[in-house]
Amino acid sequence: MGIIHHIEINVSDLSASKVFWTWLLEELGFSKHQEWEQGFSYKEGDAYIVFVQTADRFLDEPYHRGRTGLNHIAFAVDTKHQVDELYAELQRRGIPLLYPERHPFAGGKEHYAVFFEDPDRIKVEVAARSPFGQTKHIH
Structure with missing residues (x-):
């Protein structure tokens, strides 16, 4: 609906x-x-x-995902290979990766994803679609 x-x-x-x-x-x-x-x-x-x-008058307080409001935005791709290709490109571009020591299972052992930050430090997730049609996520 x-x-x-x-x-x-x-x-x-x-x-x-x-x-x-x-x-x-x-x-x-x-x-x-x-x-x-x-x-x-x-x-x-x-x-x-x-x-x-953002209007100048609101730029004094930077974004932080731990505050009330948006925590992160997540996208789904069809394959693990797409996640791997994206991970490599993020590294080439010097984009800040999150949880690299747990990649690609930072969201759990059945959740294949890459986590990174945009220029405002908004967390972005790109995950391979679950074979069971379910998605799990990290907080």
Whole structure:
């Protein structure tokens, strides 16, 4: 009945976020949806993700996933091989990886995923679809 229509994320540095998210979302099959001076969006199917430059008056307090609000955003890919390819590309790009000592099972022994951070330190997860149609996640 209810599905996600869109998600909007305020970012501290629109240009840095655009570089990061454009590469990642295009890699995951999203296509550019909209772009304007203070933001941009990418779409996959009927859902889209919007990124908007945070107003100067709100930049004094940086984002932290441990506070009330968004903890992380997770995407699913079809195969473990896609997770492995993404992991290698994240390393090449110098993108901060989370839980590298437990990769690719940081979410549990049946959850094959990579965890990393965007320029604002928002945690991002990309997981291979579970063969049982269930997803488990790390907190």
